[in-house]
Amino acid sequence: MKFSSPDIAVHKPIPEPLESEYPVKAWGVEKFGENFKPLTIYRYQVGEYDVKFQIKFCGICHSDVHNVLNEMSTKYGSTYPIVPGHELVGTVVEVGDKVTRVKVGENVGVGCIRDSCLLCDVCDRGEECYCVRGFTHTYNTPKKKEHCHIGGNPEVQNWGGYSEFDVIHEHFIIKIPDDMPLEKAGPILCAGITMWSPLNHWGATDTTKKLNIGIVGIGGLGTMGIKLASALGHRVVAISSSDKKRELARSKGAAGYVVSNDPASVAEESGKLDLILNTVSAHHSLTPYITLLKTDGTLVNMGCIAAPMEYNQFSLLLKRASIAGSLIGGIPATQEVIDFCHKNEVYPDVELVGVGDLERVYTELQENNSGAVRYVLDIKSFEESE
Amino acid sequence: MKFSSPDIAVHKPIPEPLESEYPVKAWGVEKFGENFKPLTIYRYQVGEYDVKFQIKFCGICHSDVHNVLNEMSTKYGSTYPIVPGHELVGTVVEVGDKVTRVKVGENVGVGCIRDSCLLCDVCDRGEECYCVRGFTHTYNTPKKKEHCHIGGNPEVQNWGGYSEFDVIHEHFIIKIPDDMPLEKAGPILCAGITMWSPLNHWGATDTTKKLNIGIVGIGGLGTMGIKLASALGHRVVAISSSDKKRELARSKGAAGYVVSNDPASVAEESGKLDLILNTVSAHHSLTPYITLLKTDGTLVNMGCIAAPMEYNQFSLLLKRASIAGSLIGGIPATQEVIDFCHKNEVYPDVELVGVGDLERVYTELQENNSGAVRYVLDIKSFEESE
Numbered sequence: 001m002k003f004s005s006p007d008i009a010v011h012k013p014i015p016e017p018l019e020s021e022y023p024v025k026a027w028g029v030e031k032f033g034e035n036f037k038p039l040t041i042y043r044y045q046v047g048e049y050d051v052k053f054q055i056k057f058c059g060i061c062h063s064d065v066h067n068v069l070n071e072m073s074t075k076y077g078s079t080y081p082i083v084p085g086h087e088l089v090g091t092v093v094e095v096g097d098k099v100t101r102v103k104v105g106e107n108v109g110v111g112c113i114r115d116s117c118l119l120c121d122v123c124d125r126g127e128e129c130y131c132v133r134g135f136t137h138t139y140n141t142p143k144k145k146e147h148c149h150i151g152g153n154p155e156v157q158n159w160g161g162y163s164e165f166d167v168i169h170e171h172f173i174i175k176i177p178d179d180m181p182l183e184k185a186g187p188i189l190c191a192g193i194t195m196w197s198p199l200n201h202w203g204a205t206d207t208t209k210k211l212n213i214g215i216v217g218i219g220g221l222g223t224m225g226i227k228l229a230s231a232l233g234h235r236v237v238a239i240s241s242s243d244k245k246r247e248l249a250r251s252k253g254a255a256g257y258v259v260s261n262d263p264a265s266v267a268e269e270s271g272k273l274d275l276i277l278n279t280v281s282a283h284h285s286l287t288p289y290i291t292l293l294k295t296d297g298t299l300v301n302m303g304c305i306a307a308p309m310e311y312n313q314f315s316l317l318l319k320r321a322s323i324a325g326s327l328i329g330g331i332p333a334t335q336e337v338i339d340f341c342h343k344n345e346v347y348p349d350v351e352l353v354g355v356g357d358l359e360r361v362y363t364e365l366q367e368n369n370s371g372a373v374r375y376v377l378d379i380k381s382f383e384e385s386e
Numbered sequence: 387m388k389f390s391s392p393d394i395a396v397h398k399p400i401p402e403p404l405e406s407e408y409p410v411k412a413w414g415v416e417k418f419g420e421n422f423k424p425l426t427i428y429r430y431q432v433g434e435y436d437v438k439f440q441i442k443f444c445g446i447c448h449s450d451v452h453n454v455l456n457e458m459s460t461k462y463g464s465t466y467p468i469v470p471g472h473e474l475v476g477t478v479v480e481v482g483d484k485v486t487r488v489k490v491g492e493n494v495g496v497g498c499i500r501d502s503c504l505l506c507d508v509c510d511r512g513e514e515c516y517c518v519r520g521f522t523h524t525y526n527t528p529k530k531k532e533h534c535h536i537g538g539n540p541e542v543q544n545w546g547g548y549s550e551f552d553v554i555h556e557h558f559i560i561k562i563p564d565d566m567p568l569e570k571a572g573p574i575l576c577a578g579i580t581m582w583s584p585l586n587h588w589g590a591t592d593t594t595k596k597l598n599i600g601i602v603g604i605g606g607l608g609t610m611g612i613k614l615a616s617a618l619g620h621r622v623v624a625i626s627s628s629d630k631k632r633e634l635a636r637s638k639g640a641a642g643y644v645v646s647n648d649p650a651s652v653a654e655e656s657g658k659l660d661l662i663l664n665t666v667s668a669h670h671s672l673t674p675y676i677t678l679l680k681t682d683g684t685l686v687n688m689g690c691i692a693a694p695m696e697y698n699q700f701s702l703l704l705k706r707a708s709i710a711g712s713l714i715g716g717i718p719a720t721q722e723v724i725d726f727c728h729k730n731e732v733y734p735d736v737e738l739v740g741v742g743d744l745e746r747v748y749t750e751l752q753e754n755n756s757g758a759v760r761y762v763l764d765i766k767s768f769e770e771s772e
Contacts, residue, residue, distance in 0.1 A: 122681050130681040130705055132657065201706065271518065295508050295516040298708070301699055308696040313687055316711030319516055320587065322684070323709045325702030 197329025445473025
């Protein structure tokens with residue numbers, strides 16, 4: 001694992017627990033540059049609106065790699081120790097007195113959002129990830145004291161899902177149907193909602209419409225996008241810089257395939273796409289995608305790219321096209337995508353790994369994020385590793 | 387008047403008329419680099435769907451200056467002789483047998499669109515300016531032979547509105563109410579629709595909504611935008627690079643004013659605007675405008691800017707914001723804005739000029755396009771100049 005930007009890494013050792021806190025076994029990186037190892041973190045007692053659950057699986061997202069290896073930003077470093085993971089699924093073991101949404105024994109999940117203000121009109125609309133005061137990410141974030149629904153020591157960073165238990169306000173809990181394969185549910189809480197949210201916002205969950213939808217980047221996000229858009233009844237065109245992903249894209253449901261570096265291939269679908277979801281997170285040209293859009297079409301980018309992106313304004317004017325950005329999705333939409341995937345048996349391709357595999361998996365994801373398989377950490381492996 | 391790019395200017399002298407054509411007096415530039423002078427052009431006889439009208443006034447748009455001075459593109463030159471003008475208003479003098487929309491004696495107008503295919507689904511939706519086969523501009527364009535609703539010699543370029551008569555397919559005619567001040571109607575067919583179309587497309591003509599709308603660039607387009615958005619009941623924030631236009635913007639109806647180069651001024655309206663219409667046609671930074679947008683806000687650019695534009699993708703992601711382009715508007719929307727302006731007495735600020743003023747006005751517009759007054763050519767001045 002290659003860490004970045006040592007100068008901005010923040011060190012904030014785990015303090016002694018409060019009297020009300022209790023130890024939970026976790027797996028994380030204690031100090032910048034070190035390998036994964038078992039850590040003891042402290043979770044808080046269930047408050048009246050809280051849900052405590054035993055974590056069974058936690059998906060390994062590419063942004064976990066960025067967070068752990070201090071690659072998220074060149075300005076704001078990660079805080080160590082760090083326990084990553086924002087695709088948590090497990091079973092409820094305790095609920096607060098006022099919790100109404102779930103019961104002990106039910107399966108639940110938590111995605112990228114641990115908290116938001118729940119006061120602003122954006123939270124009111126169930127778009128917590130766009131909370132005007134900023135949402136609190138599941139891990140590697142400080143608690144926001146002015147609107148906190150997170151208990152425990154307010155000075156300690158939040159811990160993610162590579163751990164045996166978590167506690168969270170019921171607002172941020174996603175219900176997982178009993179008969180949904182639990183090991184496949186985690187990545188839906190991140191990759192799934194990241195693709196579902198723009199499909200929903202730009203009209204593609206209205207199944208009375210038959211749209212032409214492009215998906216750029218045929219990795220973990222892209223294949224999930226192909227599956228969701230196909231299951232919604234749309235014609236899906238996979239878009240990749242080379243021809244290498246053609247068969248993979250077809251096998252996931254793509255009816256068309258465009259090689260974005262080949263003008264002849266772009267010309268075949270030129271002006272045909274209503275919506276393009278672009279998952280590429282490295283700097284690249286947007287020109288071929290704008291060419292592919294119809295009048296009034298929208299190119300939605302999901303990649304966190306720091307360098308300025310360029311576009312040709314005239315090409316937008318000529319077809320009243322839009323370039324937009326989209327970030328995960330709110331809690332109601334996350335519940336929707338879980339329920340849609342359950343009903344339609346749309347699941348990510350996952351590979352279960354144990355804590356002993358973390359260095360290998362992280363190195364692989366850092367070197368090449370083009371795989372369509374989402375790795376999922378089996379929390380059982382904690383015990384086996386002892 | 388300073389002309390550009392002599393190498394790409396196209397010379398195509400006016401040929402002898404067809405037997406069916408007749409002479410019409412016009413004012414134009416015969417050869418690249420010359421001044422305006424009287425020209426004899428030929429219009430065609432009224433066909434069964436055509437409307438012939440006597441032109442009374444023609445607005446002088448900044449893009450007339452670009453066309454006449456060969457500044458529209460560095461690749462495709464203007465064709466000389468050139469007769470500019472795409473804000474024509476006048477009175478019907480003859481109609482074809484099958485014309486149903488207007489009668490002799492009624493006032494009418496023609497904007498930027500002389501023709502489109504009328505076959506594609508975009509034309510079907512009344513968005514002729516986004517015709518998938520490309521619309522035909524009112525002047526300085528060749529006729530498209532494969533879907534032509536324009537009569538006369540198919541080899542001759544189209545002539546604009548600095549002329550005494552025009553003939554056009556009734557589809558592209560806009561009806562001007564009898565009691566509308568005719569000299570003020572022309573600029574609505576270009577500046578008016580350019581602002582109305584994005585207001586309409588992005589939800590601001592739904593008067594049950596009260597939006598916060600930013601208008602960038604307080605010139606001819608911008609002041610029209612302020613007037614329209616205010617008349618629709620929205621809160622309008624004028625946005626300019628300096629403080630100089632504050633009083634002008636206020637007098638046209640802007641409730642707020644942001645100096646885009648002043649971070650403290652931007653901070654005052656940060657995250658508050660639902661929609662921003664950006665009329666600036668020179669290269670500039672979009673960052674302050676994105677800062678001003680709300681969650682789900684849209685920045686619509688109307689300026690024809692050839693150099694690549696830059697934006698920060700992360701800033702779009704964090705509020706699911708969009709950057710879009712918009713180009714004039716279709717025929718139904720153009721009729722709507724004329725009718726809205728009539729009903730609400732929203733008119734551009736115009737100054738009548740004669741043919742003797744053309745060099746002065748063109749030089750002024752080329753040197754400084756920041757004026758809020760739209761010049762309008764009084765076609766009566768043709769006679770007076772003789």
